[in-house]
Amino acid sequence: MSSEPAAAPRRPHPVDRRAVRPMVPRSRDEPHRVATPLELFFDLCFVVAVGQAGRELAHDLAAGHYGDGLRGYVFAFFAIWWAWMNFTWFASAYDCDDVPYRVTTLVQIAGVLILAAGVPRMFADQDLTLSVVGYVVMRLAMVTQWLRAAAGEEGAARGVALRYAVGITLCQIGWVVVLLLPESVRSYVIPLGILAELSVPVIAELRLRTSWHPHHIAERYGLFTLIVLGETVAAATVAVQSAVDEHEGLGRLLPVAAGGLLICFSAWWIYFAREVHEHLRSNRQAFLWGYGHYVVYGSAAAIGAGLEVAVESAVYKAHISETAATATVTVPTAVYLFTVWLLHARHAKTGVEQALLPVASLAVLACTAAGGSGVLVAGLVSAATVAVGVTLHARG
Known part of the structure; x- marks a missing residue:
């Protein structure tokens, strides 16, 4: 991807059902372009x-x-x-x-x-x-x-x-x-x-960029975000199940499980609160947005890894402190919130809404100091961020 204008792409023949078709660029304005x-x-x-x-x-x-x-x-x-x-x-x-x-x-x-x-x-x-x-x-x-x-x-x-x-x-x-x-x-x-x-x-693409479809790209990135968040939930669920099988009682596990679910639900809500394909108008915007998702995906998957560590810490299997175990959740959550805001949430926000996610990321990071209960507190902060965002948007 580069900032140079693209050549006008040719449309493939939609009625062509041959086993082998000519590979030509699809139109950037093609209607109903969705993931296959x-x-x-x-x-x-x-x-x-x-x-x-x-x-x-x-x-x-x-x-x-x-x-x-x-x-x-x-x-x-x-x-x-x-x-x-x-x-x-x-x-x-x-x-x-x-x-x-x-x-x-x-x-x-x-x-x-x-x-x-x-x-x-x-x-x-x-x-x-x-x-x-x-x-x-x-x-x-x-x-x-x-x-x-x-x-x-x-x-x-x-x-x-x-x-x-x-x-x-x-x-x-x-x-x-x-x-x-x-x-x-x-x-x-x-x-x-x-x-x-x-x-x-x-x-x-220094002299000519390839064609791409804004709605299709936004959908593909959104679907992969869903799948990564789903893997995060699955990883946390397996960790809780294993801990329950090996240890009696849920008292120390429930706060981690509840906080983890709130974080994952909030991560989904925040990412999909606004459509982003209209922002992807130029190749420069798409370049920064597309490459920046390395951090979005990496931090989302790391939340799942952190929840596994927090579960192990709750049942005294981790070889690190409770504060360090909590940080394995709060740090990637804070990075995720800030990066999602930086990449596309901020483009649809004004006024107080603009500061919501950066402040929330700092608040989640501060939850590290809560030690063993930090994951639950971070989950509550994430959920509160969603609630405030919905309220501000409704009033605006």
Whole structure:
């Protein structure tokens, strides 16, 4: 994505039912452009990897291994998010939904499942092999999609597709080389690999940007937010169930469960309080919004990991203090609230409403000082934020 204007995309033939169709750009103004069943399946499979990363983060945090846990989580989540986001924007422009397109997408799904299988090894032993193999499978499948797009394009648009294909391929060669390096060197090289991945869209679309559909993109991002929040609820539920099975009584678990549910419900409400597709008018706005969701998704999934830690702390299984356990919930919740406000909530707010979410994020962060009851207090603050927001909007 870049700030340059796009060429007028050509419309695919909606009545074309052939097994193989020409891959040409879809119109940015196409009516009734919604997520497809294949895209929903794609998202559901990706959340398996999100769940694995969250569980491993929870394990490290509960053991007090903050640095190792956060480093592993940031790297694993980048791989998941980057592959998901690249496909999402590509599909918004070129989805032709024929047999080769579907098969290639299923290969990408296979790649994310391989990546997910390697996440525990990456956290426990710093063994990147399986995760990198899965990531490379996903990204090389994306290369074939861009080559198909190049075959159906001409001129500058063809150049964009080819630059994507070449850039992604070079990055994958780099990740394979990383596996051959000593572990002591990898920590310095991995950030360079991430920067290289991030630079591919900038270079590829320097002169001409690809087409994308604002409503479709907003819906795809919203659906993935729902799935990540659902994984957060599921992770917290499993943690509570395991604690109940191993320990008698719910007295210490109920506040964590109640606070966690309030946080998750509030996170959903706040994200979907306003439609955002009308804000995505320019490529610059879409660039900042789309990339910023790395923090939204990462913090949302981290809330689930934090709730697992809080549950373990409530039944005296965590090796950290109650305050530290509470912080594993309050910190990602505060980050989530502030980032959602920064990316799109603020564009539909005026006056006092504009300050609501930044103040709420600080208030949630302050709940850390409440120790064992901090999760419940943070949940109540989140729910109160929703109530105040609804009231202010109704009065406005």
